Amino acid sequence: MRRVLAAILVLAFTVSCLGCGESVSKSNPVTLTIWHVYGEQTASPLNDIINEFNDTIGQQEGIKVQVSLVSNTNTIHEAVLKAAEKEPGATELPDLFISYPKTVLAMPDPDILMDFRECFSEDELNEYVPEFIEEGEINGKLLVFPVAKSTEILFVNNTLFDRFAKDTGAKIEDLSTWEGLFDTSVKYKEWSGGKALIAHDYHFNYFQVGCESMGEDFFDGDAIAFGPKFEKAWEPYAKAAIEGGLWLNEGYATEPLRTGDAIASVGSSASVLYYADEVTYADNRTEKVDITAYPVPCFEKGEKMVMQRGAGICAVKSNTEREKAIATFVKWLTSPEINVKFVTSVGYMPVTNKGFELLPDQIEKLDSPKYKSLYEAYIQTQKDYTFYSAPKLDNYLDLETTFEKEVRRLLRKAAMEYNEEGKEDSSVKNREYLIKFERDMKRN
Amino acid sequence: MSNIIRKIKQIVYLSKHKGNDLRVKMMFYFIAIALTAIGFLIIVLVLSGRIFNVSAQMAGVMQNHLNNQAEKFSDELTQYTAYGIELSRSISKTVDDVLEEHNIEFYQMNNNPEVLEDLQSRIFQDINTVIKLGGSSGAYGLVDCTINTSVLGSGHSRAGVCLRLANVTGEFVLNPEVAIYRGSSEIARKNDVKLHTLWNLEFNTQNIPGYDDIMEKSRDTGKDYYWTERTVLEGTGDSCMLLCVPITGNRVRPYGLCGVDLNEKHFNLQYPALDTVYGSMITVITPYSDSQLLIENGMTGNTEGTWLDNTLGLKVEERSYYNAYGSTKEVYYGLSKEIPIKTLDGKTWMVSVLIPREGCDAYIRHKRIMFTALILAFTLAMLSIALHLSNRFVKPILAELDRKEGGDMPADLKELFDSLTASVETLTRAEYSVYEKYLEGYDIAQIPDELMISSNTVKKHNKSIYKKLNVSSFDELSLYFDLFRRCNRIDDLRKK
The missing domain is CATH 1.10.10.10 (Winged helix-like DNA-binding domain superfamily/Winged helix DNA-binding domain)
Known part of the structure; x- marks a missing residue:
């Protein structure tokens, strides 16, 4: 009898253990959210690449990447800081976001981010361009992982420039130096009846790279040095701005090119995605145009130097399952074949050595002459130029924002005064506003 | 049988006539017997689905969520529609004011950049207010005129203003950044608003479903509005449902059209996936036709935790507690509720909540096994206690009684x-x-x-x-x- 009782109790215990076992095994995918910058307001090519991941590796591994925001690095910067500081009303941080090191430096606690060294072996990291890896290292941790790199490029509406050149004898080579470009811009303003030739997306970078290319430090500690080379860069630039050859309104350079209010721009190579192949004039006439890319101008007596751009991807620490999923996705996105396909759809450069080997073949496959010219300019830039990386200053973003706002505001004011006064020579105003600008920046 | 009953009677007698100790033991014995019987009964009821019905519980959770989502969407839609109708009345008055001030007839706005600029400048303010206060991700207003009737395609080109949020985010932003998607670039600059990446000067009415029809037939702002199915905005990554409200005025044909949009990204943020014990529960609002949810034409909430493809329809199969919704990729369990949406084609629209079938099935299976196992374990434990009590206390007494009856x-x-x-x-x-x-x-x-x-x-x-x-x-x-x-x-x- 005792045996029967013991058997029943053992059975009861076993059955109850069976019932209280592990909860339901999750058949649902691990969903990773991402904020990125590749295709703001357009049908983003990265979204298509992500769909490809979800339909292939994602399905196999049970990982789904969900895009929750496609914007620009400034918007993401603000949203990340609000979320990291747990500001009331802020959206939660996504699992992955694209940003520059400056965003990570501004975060209250960068330790909430994953160190990619923990999920990439040394051999794997050796596959990447070393400078790109170094750029993402903060306090000894690899917090910003390279997925695509860009640089600054000169875009020219060749259709309209040729019309101008035919009448004035101007040449596209004139745009290869800043002095020549600004000089041409003033001629273009006269020829076009008041329109600007050039719009620059990053005035701050113009001065920063300009000074460095002429052998002078742009920064003095965490402030702007305002040395003699700054003045050298200021003079032709301010002349063009005051006399109307340089576009000074807020917004991206793609805007005036779309409306025909400017015919050339300097911006990120990634902006190729946003240049329309037609210009729409104020009377609703449209004109098909050819947009062609060239290496950025340099100073006549300066080194050929260009800003290294392209934000990287950051990942928020999570449980092991999610971190594994993050590593799987990032490795897939930066694998040479996928990476080359991705970067050439958005105007960027690959991040692995093997990717660069595959690039020429991929360029051959491109249909768009605009994209082809971009990659030709890119290759030319790589051959002739030194790439400059901005220093990792805590106040970098503040300096950049203030600089951009102030320089545009002051020069708009100067241009308005110059127009009202109707004087021929703008050099006095040029000098006056340099002093004002230095004073304002130092005060800020 | 009579023997058993007789023995029970004897036990009852003994328990009545013996001391408290025996009575307590007897009570435990009977409780154990009763609980064992109840345990077996519960197992039978669980297995037959009469009690602890996980499917019914799941249906209850779905129904609650469905009701909440349907109510939320109805409120949102009503609010957007009201904003659209008010915007229409406001633009109608602005058009009248502009015509009066410039002393022209409506058709004279064609090829008249100065008047159209003035009009756009004024309606910009109305539209900006709607987009900033109304919560929608875009708002627009266009008039049935164009700045240049001589350009190719001018028959479908109409002047107006369309503003869109530069970024659709879930965060609370008092003064969100907007971009001008359609309208004069000068107005954008004057108002310090960026041009949308895919900016154009005028609207192409071929991209507005039902535009020609509404311009022909519509006479009443409050009645003749409609919502379009989800459509991708020309060249953008945005897909949205557009509210189209006629701007009626002092002429037979409406002055134009205006409205707001319900962006899928906005919908995605407003309707997050609900993490339930059965799996991720998502919300979709879609047209319904031929027993199919037309996901590709409707709005999809956040699909976190599922593989839902918003380009594939879902075939609906009705079941006892909830429905099954299947595509070629995945099957879902869920419930749907009809929701009144005024559309051009008069299709029925449904709010549906969906949970991937695989997770639900696993959960139901797990719960059934767990509950049955627990009850079985309990029943077996009770049975063993009853046996133990029987052996220890009842059996010797009965044995003695038996022996006595036998004279021994x-x-x-x-x-x-x-x-x-x-x-x-x-x-x-x-x-x-x-x-x-x-x-x-x-x-x-x-x-x-x-x-x-x-x-x-x-x-x-x-x-x-x-x-x-x-x-x-x-x-x-x-x-x-x-x-x-x-x-x-x-x-x-x-x-x-």
């Missing part, structure tokens, strides 16, 4: 009988007179009257009787009387 009295019982019989002889005469009354079946309370003695005397005699007979109470004494009576030896308890 056990030695210890015989010894008890003999000892009691001998003890009776030690009682005094007074004590025996009280004891004899008990033997005849009297209660303690009846003794004083019967023997004409006081209660205290009875108590004193009782104490002495119990001591001499080695019993602890009147109940125990009664139990022995009964045992002797059943054994036909009651006379042994009398003095010789």
